[in-house]
Amino acid sequence: MNVIRPLLASFVLLSAITGVLYPLAVTGIGKLAFNDKVNGxxxxxxxxxxxxxxxxxxxxxxxxxxxxxxxxxxxxxxxxxxxxxxxxxxxxxxxxxxxxxxxxxxxxxxxxxxxxxxxxxxxxxxxxxxxxxxxxxxxxxxxxxxxxxxxxxxxxxxxxxxxxxxxxxxxxxxxxxxxxxxxxxxxxxx
Structure with a gap:
């Protein structure tokens, strides 16, 4: 259990960063700087x-x-x-x-x-x-x-x-x- 808890915490943290925060940040910057292009x-x-x-x-x-x-x-x-x-x-x-x-x-x-x-x-x-x-x-x-x-x-x-x-x-x-x-x-x- 001592090993699994840090692994799960790392998994959840990295998933949130790479799966949610980073895509939102890149999309937000894109919409601000290149709104026409981001929208196709x-x-x-x-x-x-x-x-x-x-x-x-x-x-x-x-x-x-x-x-x-x-x-x-x-x-x-x-x-x-x-x-x-x-x-x-x-x-x-x-x-x-x-x-x-x-x-x-x-x-x-x-x-x-x-x-x-x-x-x-x-x-x-x-x-x-x-x-x-x-x-x-x-x-x-x-x-x-x-x-x-x-x-x-x-x-x-x-x-x-x-x-x-x-x-x-x-x-x-x-x-x-x-x-x-x-x-x-x-x-x-x-």
């Missing part, structure tokens, strides 16, 4: 949840910019089944998927003969990537501006505003958040 970077309009700027959305209407394909679970952009397709370059299923995606892009914009950027036809490692490259956005610019009745220059200005630089100017690459760009497009007047 959710985007709402008129009290309606539109999505998260951290998770890709499934845009298939040609008047919107399309994001990276998703390979997550049974439906696209499934946050509960994040993961890549795990298909290697010699896998015939990957080749077929890429060909189908290129075909869909060409059908949505038949006059576009530019090379299709790789991020429009391949999924990211998470399958949830909310960003595309500026090249992928440029590839779609003419289609989107034409279908929305906007001048390409107007959409280009908006695209420039929503292009994020590499983090701290050196980490990663420039990127465009597809959901934020499409929501800004919806606000534009034709």
């Amino acid at each position: 970077s959710l985007i709402e309009k008129d009290g309606k949840l539109l999505g998260s700027s951290l998770i890709g959305q499934n845009f298939s209407d040609p008047k919107y910019f399309w994001g990276r394909p998703s390979a997550s679970g049974t439906f696209a952009y499934n946050g509960m089944a994040s993961g890549g397709s795990n298909q290697g370059p010699t896998n015939p299923a990957l080749k077929t998927a890429i060909e189908d995606r290129i075909k869909a892009l060409r059908e949505a914009d038949p006059g576009n003969t530019k090379a299709v950027p790789v991020d429009l036809v391949t999924a990211s490692g998470s399958g949830l990537d909310p960003h595309i490259s500026p090249a992928a956005a440029q590839f779609q610019l003419q289609r989107v501006s034409k279908l929305r009745g906007l001048k390409a220059e107007q959409v280009q200005i908006l695209l420039s505003q929503y292009t994020e630089a590499p983090q701290f100017g050196i980490f990663g690459e420039a990127r465009v958040n597809v959901l934020e760009l499409n929501l800004a497009l919806d606000k534009m007047k034709t």
Whole structure:
């Protein structure tokens, strides 16, 4: 009994510290310093949840910019089944998927003969990537501006505003958040 009592006391104390106090402290600090991020970077309009700027959305209407394909679970952009397709370059299923995606892009914009950027036809490692490259956005610019009745220059200005630089100017690459760009497009007047 002399040995068990201190062990139980240590167990209860450490459980309270690591299981309750520490998580509460970290969450509290996070809410104070990064409230938007701690709450999932959710985007709402008129009290309606539109999505998260951290998770890709499934845009298939040609008047919107399309994001990276998703390979997550049974439906696209499934946050509960994040993961890549795990298909290697010699896998015939990957080749077929890429060909189908290129075909869909060409059908949505038949006059576009530019090379299709790789991020429009391949999924990211998470399958949830909310960003595309500026090249992928440029590839779609003419289609989107034409279908929305906007001048390409107007959409280009908006695209420039929503292009994020590499983090701290050196980490990663420039990127465009597809959901934020499409929501800004919806606000534009034709």
